Amino acid sequence: MVEETKIRDVVMIGAGPSAMTAAIYTTREDIDTVMYEKAVVGGMAAITDMVDNYPGFPDGVEGMTLAAQLEAQARRFGAEFAYGEVTEIRDNGDTKTIVVDGKDIEAKAVLIATGSDYNKIGVPGEAEYYGRGVHYCATCDGAFYRDKHxxxxxxxxxxxxxAIFLTRFTNKIDLLVRSTVKASEVLQRDLQELVDAGKIEIHLGTTTDEILATDGKVYGVKITHDGEQRTLDVDGVFVFVGLSPNTGFLETSAIELDEQKLIKTDKHLMTSMPGVFASGDVRSGATMQIASAVGEGASAALGIREYLEELKRKA
Ligand SMILES: Cc1cc2nc3c(=O)[nH]c(=O)nc-3n(C[C@H](O)[C@H](O)[C@H](O)COP(=O)(O)OP(=O)(O)OC[C@H]3O[C@@H](n4cnc5c(N)ncnc54)[C@H](O)[C@@H]3O)c2cc1C
Structure with missing residues (x-):
């Protein structure tokens, strides 16, 4: 049971890889730490089938396993986990108020590690085959599609x-564009070279209607162009229609966001609100990879330690 009345040293928002790593560092140094998670402990890593590019696992590791290991390690040093959605952070100077499911929690420092969600196209098959034929990260999953369509x-x-990056793995790529290509001129030039080389085919004015699978395996995508529907035979679908950082709850706070609504931080990963830090996929400049989220969690924990020591010196 989490103590709700005392002033906590650190409240961490989200319990993905970034916050859990930060919590390993803070609790190991006896910094009292509680994490509030609104959905699944482990964050996006926990819902990833297989993680192939996280260091230390030569044969890859199931996302669930990695998440469970991080949780166990954080718990070993005394990190507390609680379920609840944070809806507001208020600055009271040397303490912050974090509103969790309507309750006020006080803390000296806060880490925001709420991640980002990939925007979905909302067609049948997309949710069902998420991470198993439908992907949102080429760096993460491109290598599973060597020489595939x-x-x-x-x-x-x-x-x-x-799409350009994915040509490292395969030369059979169909780019499905609802209207026209809106990428920068430089990217469009690089794209055209790959089209001329026969590696990418562009389908303009084309809607993606359904992702088709049989026996749990994606085999095609239904598309419509000029009112005519047809099926393309593909082994996987990568969707890149934007990212939604989980920062909606900061709209009324003074924490600065960039144009994509990711949180701006300084080199110590502190936000524009002193004592409030951010790490992982929610941070402006994030690379959207577990290894980076974990590294930023460690850096943020060291920044938090410095900040708490400074507060103590001031008192
Ligand atoms: C299908 C898929 C496959 C991937 N494969 C790989 C891969 O192979 N390799 C790789 O390196 N990366 C991969 N990634 C990306 C990787 O999962 C992320 O980069 C990483 O999880 C980011 O960690 P994080 O802790 O910053 O955020 P997250 O993992 O997103 O965790 C944030 C947590 O915060 C919680 N939260 C959000 N808002 C609130 C709130 N207001 N209150 C309380 N809790 C909140 C969320 O529920 C979530 O649990 C993949 C992602 C997906 C979706």
Whole structure:
């Protein structure tokens, strides 16, 4: 049972890889730490089938296993986990008020590690085959599609960049663009070279209607162009239609966000609100990878330690 009346040293918002790593560092140094998680402990890592690029696991590791190991390690040093959604952070100077499910929790420092969600296209098959044929990160999952046929959905900078990146693994890529390609000129030039080389085919004015699978395996994507529907045979679909950082609850706070609504931090990972830090996929400049989220969690914990020591010196 989490103590709700005392002033906590640190409240961490979200219990993904970034916050759990930060909690390993803080609790190991006897900094009283509680994490509030609104959904699944382990965050996006916990819902990833297989993580192939996290160091230390030569054969890859199941996302669930990695998340459980991080949780066990944080608990070993005394980190507390609680379920609840944070809806507000208020600055009272040397303490902060964190509103969790309508209750006020006081803390000296806060770590925001709420991650980002990938925008979805909302078609049948997308949710069912999430991470098992439908993907949102080429760096994470591109290597599973060596010499396979894939569709990339989207026409902005990220879709074009990721489609270009995916040509490292396969030369059979269909780029499905609802209207026109809106990427930067440089990217469009690089894209055209790959189109000319026959590695990417662009389908403009094309909607993606359904992702098709049989026996749990994606085999095609249903598309419509000029009112005509047809099926493309593909082994996987990569969707790049934007990112939604989980920062909606900061709208009324003075914490500065960038144009994508990711949290701006200084080199110690402190936000524009003194004593409030941010790490992982929610931070402006994040690389959206577990290894980076974990590294930033460690850096944020060291920043928090410094901040708490400074508060003590002032008192
Ligand atoms: C399908 C898939 C496959 C992936 N594969 C790989 C891979 O192979 N390799 C790799 O390196 N990366 C991969 N990634 C990316 C990786 O999962 C993320 O980079 C990493 O999990 C980010 O960690 P984080 O702690 O910053 O955020 P998250 O893991 O997103 O955790 C944030 C947590 O905060 C919680 N939260 C959000 N808002 C609130 C709130 N207001 N109150 C309380 N809790 C809140 C969320 O519920 C979540 O649990 C993959 C992602 C997906 C979706």
């Amino acid at each position: 894939i569709a990339v959905v989207g026409g902005g900078n990220s879709a074009v960049q990721e």
